[in-house]
Amino acid sequence: MYFLEGQSAAMTRRVTAADVERFAEITGDRNPIHLDPAFAATTRFKRRIAHGLLTASYVSAVLGSELPGPGTIYLSQSLTFKAPVYIDDEITAKVTVLKYRADKQILTLRTECVNQDGVSVMEGQAVCLTSDLVAEEDGPAEAAS
């Protein structure tokens, strides 16, 4: 298993109202800026925005399924929220290898989410441990989908 600088992977997902509401239920984050259209109308955004950590989780999905892949272990993540994500936005999460320390099996990646208009909504950096990755030859195919 080795990773090369510049190697990248991406996934696109639409942010549905149902996903935002379920995210609020399972995390307890019931900030009305995400859930209450009347309140959201009074804010700078004028309408509901998705939870920042829901968008961030699309990055985790790429890490855990594509690069470095199933079995990856998160060590750290930095997140800067640059622009709002609205309900029904299509978010593409992309991760790009910055460096791989093979002796420690530690992978550092640049992480970014862009919306359907190409606007960068989130940027950051992830560090992952790759020592428990599913081996390619015996990995369950359904886990990598």
Place this chain on the structure above:
Amino acid sequence: MYFLEGQSAAMTRRVTAADVERFAEITGDRNPIHLDPAFAATTRFKRRIAHGLLTASYVSAVLGSELPGPGTIYLSQSLTFKAPVYIDDEITAKVTVLKYRADKQILTLRTECVNQDGVSVMEGQAVCLTSDLVAEEDGPAEAAS
């Protein structure tokens, strides 16, 4: 609205298997380390761990409901995952004011999650914009619960 250095708030939540499964559904993060007991048994953790960003979201819940409160807008979050979070762990997310820049209405907080044994599982720092907070006198009571 003003915030004082050292001011803090916390919330505790149990990580259920159902929450981990629903988190995987709405984020697309189907890393088998979170979902597949047989695979998880082969890893250093020996059993399923929760998604790091699910734990992180408990911090967002405190920010969005307690301190600074409903209407807060996330600007950035750093996360270091220090220890695994297992199914049925009880996680307390705590946020503590580090500084408040009143002219820009920007609040910086230390963020930490500890498990039921007092082990720190996650640490980081959050930066929030407080200019769109629900005013205390007209805020919807249910949104702050």
